[in-house]
Amino acid sequence: MRIVFTAKGTEWDSDMDPRFGRTQYLLIYDDKTDDLVSFDNREIDKEAHGAGTKTSQRLFDLNPDVLITGNGPGGNAQSILERTKVEIYTGAGEMTVREAYEAFKNSKLPKY
Amino acid sequence: MKIAIASGKGGTGKTTLATNLSAFLSESEKVVLADLDVEEPNSGLFLKGDLVLEEVRYKMIPKWNEDTCTLSGKCREVCNFNAIVQLGPRILVLPELCHSCYACSELCPSSSLPMTPQRMGVLKEYKINDNLTFVESRLDIGQEQAVPLIMQTNDFIDLNFDNTTIKLFDSPPGASCPVIEVTKDVDKVILITEPTPFGLHDLIIIVETMRELKKDFGVVINRYGVGNDDVIDYCNREGIDIIAKISNDRHIAELYSGGDLIYDKVPAVRDELERVKSYIFSEGEGM
Structure with a gap:
């Protein structure tokens, strides 16, 4: 299973980024290989419009099974993500990435 | 002649000024008032007349x-x-x-995004x-975008009213894209504010916006008598013309609440509109 986190850094101990569209990084964890890789999304700051759709396009291209984030996607992003197979879990905006993963495994995060 | 009535802060009297000024000016001039606050137009609450035209408006979107x-x-x-994924x-x-x-439509190699x-x-x-x-x-x-409908309404006014008509535009509040669209092609902008800290804060934002657009503008203070003197001090310090002051008056509020025009019932308001008229017809100095 491949899980994407919205995060403010590139490590397990980095804080989660509560925002979806304007998240600074996307961290991709593969629980089969135990690899954690990061995608630098900071270019999104230059986008005046459509940050949510742009990050959704990235997420679609990454093709994960699960997205763990804070606030959840906005309307435009939602209309894209609902066409993908990704399951979205929210409420992890105040956690570290590690804490968010533990919370997800223990079914503590609400499904969006 | 094109005049926009704008404000930083909402609820300071744009519509009150726009409707009363348009009716007052129409005593001696040809006037058209366009309510460009397309998300919540309300000038029509105060101006009653016969409907002569009703048109559905469209914008073009790729399909x-x-x-x-x-x-x-x-395309993407x-x-x-980021409207295409x-x-x-x-x-x-x-x-x-x-x-x-x-x-996207023009550059698509297979012409697969016709505008509709x-x-x-x-x-x-x-x-x-x-x-x-x-x-x-x-x-x-x-609908989320005000600008396309504002643009089409501006075009409608340009097409249907010649230069002998004074064109007044009731702007949306704030200082973002819709306000820029309303004010960018007008000759003068009347900024209406209230003499309160909130009024001043948002006035400064719209003043700076108008300076960026190199507009000729002046300030009308509404509900004069409430709050403090900071708006007046700011205008004096910045060399901004205070065109008129409309007093804070319960009678005005009662007329407004009943959907009535004010200038024909409160002589002091007519006097202030006379000042606004003088400003409109004065030689622009530019700011």
Whole structure:
């Protein structure tokens, strides 16, 4: 299973980024290989419009099974993500990435 | 002559000034008032007349043709507004992000994104009296972009009213894109504010915006007598013309609440509108 986190850094101990569209990084964890890789999304700051759709396009291209984030996607992003197979879990905006993963495994995060 | 009535802060009296000024000016001039606060137009509450025209307005949005698309990816690459995403073999257009720039449609190698009309709102024209016309555009519920309808309403005014008519524009509040669209082509902008800390804070933002646009503008203070002198001090310090002051008066509030015009019932307001008229007809100094 491949899980994407919205995060403010590139490590397990980095804080989660509560925002979806304007998240600074996307961290991709593969629980089969135990690899954690990061995608630098900071270019999104230059986008005046459509940050949510742009990050959704990235997420679609990454093709994960699960997205763990804070606030959840906005309307435009939602209309894209609902066409993908990704399951979205929210409420992890105040956690570290590690804490968010533990919370997800223990079914503590609400499904969006 | 084109005059916009704007404010930083909402609820400071744009509509009150726009409706009363247009009726007052129409005693001696041909006037058209356009309510360009298309998200919530309300000048029509105060100006009653006969409906002479009603038109549905459309904006152009690309529509994906699945059968001819070769998935070149050009559309999503050229879209500056992230209004197009490519989900595997499917192209998805997000109409609320689209700015009708035609780039995707024109640059698509297989012409698979023809621009198609999408309804955004309704424009209505009313005859209030022999000298006064009122035009109102109203965005449909669920539409998010005010600018395209404002642009079309401006074009409608340009097309239907010649230079002998004074054109007044009731602007939306704030200092963002819709306000820029309303004010960018006018000769003068009247900024209406209230003498409170909130009024001053938002006045400063709209003053700086008008300076950036190199507009000739002046300030009308509404509900004069409440709050403090900071707005006056600010205008004096910055060399900004205070055109008129409308007193804080319970009688005015009662007339407004009843949907009535004020200037024909409160002589002091007529006097202030006389000052605004002088400002409109004065030689512009530029700011």
